[in-house]
Amino acid sequence: MTDLDLARAYGVGDHDLIRLHARLATSAASAALLDVAYRVVDSPVGPLLLAATPVGLVRVAFASEGHDQVLQGLADRISPRVLEAPARLDGVARELDDYFAGRRHAFDVQLDWQLSTGFRRTVLGHLATDVGYGTTASYASLAELAGSPKAVRAVGTACATNPIPVVVPCHRIVRSDGKTGAYRGGPDAKRALLDLEAAA
Amino acid sequence: MSATPRASSATLPPFETLVSTYAATVLRVARAVVGTVDADDVWSETFLAAMRAYPALPPDANVEAWLVTIAHRKAIDVTRGAARRAIPVAEPPDTPTRESADGRDLDLRAAVAALPPKQRQTVAYHYLAGLPYAQIAELLDTTATAARRAAADGIAALRRSYEPGEAR
Numbered sequence: 001m002t003d004l005d006l007a008r009a010y011g012v013g014d015h016d017l018i019r020l021h022a023r024l025a026t027s028a029a030s031a032a033l034l035d036v037a038y039r040v041v042d043s044p045v046g047p048l049l050l051a052a053t054p055v056g057l058v059r060v061a062f063a064s065e066g067h068d069q070v071l072q073g074l075a076d077r078i079s080p081r082v083l084e085a086p087a088r089l090d091g092v093a094r095e096l097d098d099y100f101a102g103r104r105h106a107f108d109v110q111l112d113w114q115l116s117t118g119f120r121r122t123v124l125g126h127l128a129t130d131v132g133y134g135t136t137a138s139y140a141s142l143a144e145l146a147g148s149p150k151a152v153r154a155v156g157t158a159c160a161t162n163p164i165p166v167v168v169p170c171h172r173i174v175r176s177d178g179k180t181g182a183y184r185g186g187p188d189a190k191r192a193l194l195d196l197e198a199a200a
Numbered sequence: 201m202s203a204t205p206r207a208s209s210a211t212l213p214p215f216e217t218l219v220s221t222y223a224a225t226v227l228r229v230a231r232a233v234v235g236t237v238d239a240d241d242v243w244s245e246t247f248l249a250a251m252r253a254y255p256a257l258p259p260d261a262n263v264e265a266w267l268v269t270i271a272h273r274k275a276i277d278v279t280r281g282a283a284r285r286a287i288p289v290a291e292p293p294d295t296p297t298r299e300s301a302d303g304r305d306l307d308l309r310a311a312v313a314a315l316p317p318k319q320r321q322t323v324a325y326h327y328l329a330g331l332p333y334a335q336i337a338e339l340l341d342t343t344a345t346a347a348r349r350a351a352a353d354g355i356a357a358l359r360r361s362y363e364p365g366e367a368r
Contacts, residue, residue, distance in 0.1 A: 010232055028251055075213060
């Protein structure tokens, strides 16, 4: 077969594949097959994976979480129809740009809460609405806000497993002794977000 | 997060993984079977249909064979549609691809386009997609022996019409 190099004769360029991939993303969305769309954006806290269902933003992931692993988790828990399809994330990406530039203090995108249920969902709901930009709260005060003042540990778990960090601002929940505390994106990312909000 | 490696048979990877792994192969096969112009439609229809059916795919299925099967059917649809519109399906002479296609590649593609359909399909599915003849036989509703023979005849015909560097 050396004189008949079929693979070479049918060489495929990246530009072909990029064009066809974009076309697939569009037609999958209009055929209601795009169960999970995602894209990766750069940010001062490293590359962020953004994933959205037709309902809304469902996951924000730091590089330290392993984006491939996160995508596999979304395939397992939501649907294996996961496709890199930037258009659905355009609004979130723009708001994040503004947020990291200090121009935006609150996010105005639809959220899909399906990855957090029960008490965790309640905690994150209060976090999203009651702990404003540039402020911090303790795990204990968030437990109080959520209506279960004794559930401080459970609040810690809710923050540690927040599927939509940055947009749902669990970085604003800090330890009562003033230390920054644990964070899904690592303590440095948490510190950077708190500094950003303090400076703006 | 569990440290146990995920059993590959237990779960389906994100569909994006299939696209990035097989996009080029499916496009090559489509170009060989229906020509460059209609190959984009075959590719798009193939991956859209695959995405639709994907959640029901058994995790241990042979994904490449599955995609080639879908591409085979979509190629038939597209070819029929093209025939109804009375547009020639074979490689038109004015569609050079920008990368790597020198005159020799174009000659070889023209020779592939001139093959009878069964030879063209078996050559594409075996030599471009790497499918074994038993699987190609299922796809074409024939026997593995007949598929092997069609591919051999196709390769022989390509050699006859395409002898690089040989004066005739």
